[in-house]
Amino acid sequence: MLTGASGGLGAHMAHAFARQKVKLALVAHPGIDLEGLRKSIAAEGVQAAALTSDLRDPVQRRELLKDVRSQLGPIDILINNAGVEFNAAYHDLSEGQIGEVLSVNLEAPMILSRLVLPEMIERRQGHIVNISSLAGKCGPAFQEPYAATKAGLVAFTQSLRATYRGSGVSASVVVPAFVEAGIYARLKAKTGCAAPRLLTGSSPAQVARAVLRSIEDDVPEIIVSRYPLRPVLALAALSPRLGDWITTRIGVHEFFRRAVEAEKRDRS
Numbered sequence: 001m002l003t004g005a006s007g008g009l010g011a012h013m014a015h016a017f018a019r020q021k022v023k024l025a026l027v028a029h030p031g032i033d034l035e036g037l038r039k040s041i042a043a044e045g046v047q048a049a050a051l052t053s054d055l056r057d058p059v060q061r062r063e064l065l066k067d068v069r070s071q072l073g074p075i076d077i078l079i080n081n082a083g084v085e086f087n088a089a090y091h092d093l094s095e096g097q098i099g100e101v102l103s104v105n106l107e108a109p110m111i112l113s114r115l116v117l118p119e120m121i122e123r124r125q126g127h128i129v130n131i132s133s134l135a136g137k138c139g140p141a142f143q144e145p146y147a148a149t150k151a152g153l154v155a156f157t158q159s160l161r162a163t164y165r166g167s168g169v170s171a172s173v174v175v176p177a178f179v180e181a182g183i184y185a186r187l188k189a190k191t192g193c194a195a196p197r198l199l200t201g202s203s204p205a206q207v208a209r210a211v212l213r214s215i216e217d218d219v220p221e222i223i224v225s226r227y228p229l230r231p232v233l234a235l236a237a238l239s240p241r242l243g244d245w246i247t248t249r250i251g252v253h254e255f256f257r258r259a260v261e262a263e264k265r266d267r268s
């Protein structure tokens with residue numbers, strides 16, 4: 001089951017799974033483009049179901065799983081990919097917006113995982129992939145709820161792996177930098193602001209390949225970026241003050257500041 005299937009990254013993941021002949025439950029909300037995606041997957045000879053479900057709603061989440069099982073059978077793979085973000089100074093966000101980010105990006109992945117685990121454990125097979133973000137590793141300015149949920153997914157995945165080790169069930173987290181699709185591509189088009197070059201240039205196809213590899217090789221965490229970022233993140237872990245300095249020097253905070261200002265100008 002793939003959430004956020006209609007998005008910039010989700011559609012690439014869907015086609016990557018279809019090439020592996022994996023049956024697909026494609027989930028989105030409101031899911032305007034979902035049926036078109038289902039048809040293109042079906043044209044590749046792979047069974048797929050298009051299911052709209054507002055993942056903020058606990059009732060819809062449960063109904064969704066019932067529908068997936070009745071249409072396609074047991075769920076072996078869950079990709080928690082749906083995600084939302086709002087770019088604004090934290091105090092300018094409404095409680096509703098903060099709640100939406102927490103709910104779609106973190107609560108839904110945690111609850112969906114909780115709901116698919118019993119049958120995965122019983123069948124002794126299953127893999128959960130959570131799609132995080134570099135924002136969860138470095139906390140950019142103007143990204144408080146988003147960064148918090150994406151960091152939460154990293155810790156959630158680590159715990160899941162430890163709990164179910166040896167059971168046939170595992171979990172991975174994929175951490176993309178800025179990808180030239182979906183959320184980032186729309187922000188860039190809308191504001192004319194580009195993120196620092198060091199962190200851009202990843203393609204949605206690379207993210208899709210990382211998701212497949214995380215399952216095939218049971219990899220704990222994959223960072224998807226044009227340049228290797230682990231050494232920088234290791235330095236930041238050794239010294240948070242240095243990490244803060246590096247993130248500032250790279251221009252991450254400044255990029256979001258400019259994007260937020262551009263969006264504000266656009267609205268006024």
Ligand SMILES: NC(=O)c1ccc[n+]([C@@H]2O[C@H](COP(=O)([O-])OP(=O)(O)OC[C@H]3O[C@@H](n4cnc5c(N)ncnc54)[C@H](OP(=O)(O)O)[C@@H]3O)[C@@H](O)[C@H]2O)c1
Nearest residue numbers: 004006007008009028029030031055083133179182183184
């Ligand atoms: N693009 C990037 O640069 C980037 C970088 C790092 C991490 N990520 C992460 O990668 C994932 C996919 O990002 P993307 O760029 O593909 O985003 P996107 O194009 O905005 O797609 C978001 C997806 O989530 C679905 N969705 C939103 N709210 C929902 C809700 N309440 N219930 C159910 N589904 C909902 C959307 O459905 P509709 O299409 O129907 O609205 C869409 O399928 C996200 O978790 C994002 O945080 C993206």
